[in-house]
Amino acid sequence: MKKKIIKKSNLSNKEPTKDISKDDIKNKIPLVTSKNLKKVKISKDIVFGSNQIPIIAGPNGVENFELMVKVAKQLKKNKINIIRGHAYKPLTFPYRSKMYKESKSSGMDIMDEIKDNFNLKVVTEVTEIGYLDRIIRTADILQIGSRNMQNLELLKEVSKTKFPIILKRHFGTSLRDFLGAAEHILVEGNENLILCERGVTIPHTHRPTSRFALDIQAIPALKEITKFPIISDPSHASFWAPWVPSLTYASIAAGCDGLIIETHPNPKKSLVDPLQPLDFKQFSNLIKMSRKLSKVFNKKIA
Numbered sequence: 001m002k003k004k005i006i007k008k009s010n011l012s013n014k015e016p017t018k019d020i021s022k023d024d025i026k027n028k029i030p031l032v033t034s035k036n037l038k039k040v041k042i043s044k045d046i047v048f049g050s051n052q053i054p055i056i057a058g059p060n061g062v063e064n065f066e067l068m069v070k071v072a073k074q075l076k077k078n079k080i081n082i083i084r085g086h087a088y089k090p091l092t093f094p095y096r097s098k099m100y101k102e103s104k105s106s107g108m109d110i111m112d113e114i115k116d117n118f119n120l121k122v123v124t125e126v127t128e129i130g131y132l133d134r135i136i137r138t139a140d141i142l143q144i145g146s147r148n149m150q151n152l153e154l155l156k157e158v159s160k161t162k163f164p165i166i167l168k169r170h171f172g173t174s175l176r177d178f179l180g181a182a183e184h185i186l187v188e189g190n191e192n193l194i195l196c197e198r199g200v201t202i203p204h205t206h207r208p209t210s211r212f213a214l215d216i217q218a219i220p221a222l223k224e225i226t227k228f229p230i231i232s233d234p235s236h237a238s239f240w241a242p243w244v245p246s247l248t249y250a251s252i253a254a255g256c257d258g259l260i261i262e263t264h265p266n267p268k269k270s271l272v273d274p275l276q277p278l279d280f281k282q283f284s285n286l287i288k289m290s291r292k293l294s295k296v297f298n299k300k301i302a
C-alpha cells in the first residue's frame with residue numbers, strides 16, 4: 001500500500017498535467033521562467049515590473065473622437081499615462097450590439113490625435129496579423145486578447161514587431177498553458193512581455209452577469225514561477241462596475257504590476273459591455289484609493 005502511494009507521487013513528467021513540473025521549466029517554458037527580473041519600459045516614467053503600478057484606462061472601443069477626448073482629459077486629471085481603446089475588437093456574440101462597428105483604421109487615426117494632443121501612451125488590441133501594420137504606426141503597447149491567447153501565428157507576428165505586448169490569459173486555461181503561450185512570444189526574441197490575469201470561467205453563482213471570476217491567486221502563483229510583470233484586469237473579470245474597486249484593491253494587495261480599468265463618461269451609452277466601465281467619478285475615486293493603498297505596499301500608481 002505504502003509503495004503504491006510513493007509511486008503515485010512520482011508520476012512521470014511526461015503524463016498530461018495541469019501543474020508545472022521541473023521538466024516543463026527546463027524543456028517547455030525555459031524563457032518565461034528565467035530567473036532574471038524583467039522590466040518592461042514604456043517610457044522613462046512608465047516601467048512595468050518596477051515599484052510602479054501603471055494603470056491602463058479607457059473605454060472598451062474607440063467609438064468616436066469626442067469619447068476619446070473626454071476619456072483622455074479624465075486620465076490627465078488623474079495623472080494616468082496610458083489610454084486604452086480597441087479599434088479592432090472581437091465580440092462574444094455575433095448578433096449583439098448591432099450599433100457597434102469596429103472603427104478599425106479610423107479608430108487608429110483617432111488614437112493618433114489623442115496621442116499627439118494629450119501625450120498619452122496607447123494600448124490597443126491586435127486581432128489579426130493583417131491589421132498589425134496600421135496598429136504599430138500608433139500603438140505603444142499591443143494587446144493580445146484572451147480569445148487569441150493561443151493564436152500562435154498571431155503571437156509570432158506580434159512578437160516580431162518588438163513592441164511591448166500584453167498577453168491576456170484565456171478564461172479557461174491553466175497557468176501552464178498561459179505560460180506556454182507566453183513562451184511562443186519570447187522564443188521569437190521579444191522580451192517586452194506583460195502577462196495579464198483577466199478572470200476565469202467557473203460555474204459560480206454570485207450573479208449571472210458577472211461572467212468570470214478574477215483568479216486573484218494567479219498573481220502570486222505566477223510570481224513564483226515567472227519574473228515578467230503581471231497585471232490584473234478587474235473590469236473584464238467581473239463585467240460589473242460595482243465590483244471593480246474591490247477587485248482592484250485585492251489585485252494591488254496580491255502584488256500586481258499594473259491594472260486595466262475600463263472607464264466611460266456615460267457607461268450606459270457604451271456600445272459594448274455597458275455594465276462594466278466605471279463612470280468618471282467612480283474612476284477618480286478608484287485612483288485616489290489605489291494611490292493610498294499602493295503606498296502600503298511601497299508601490300506607486302503611475
Ligand code: PEP
Pocket residue numbers: 060086144145146147168198236
Ligand atoms: C478587452 O480588453 O477589451 C478585452 C476584450 O479583454 P479580454 O480579451 O480579456 O476579454
Ligand code: MN
Pocket residue numbers: 060236262273
Ligand atoms: Mn472590453
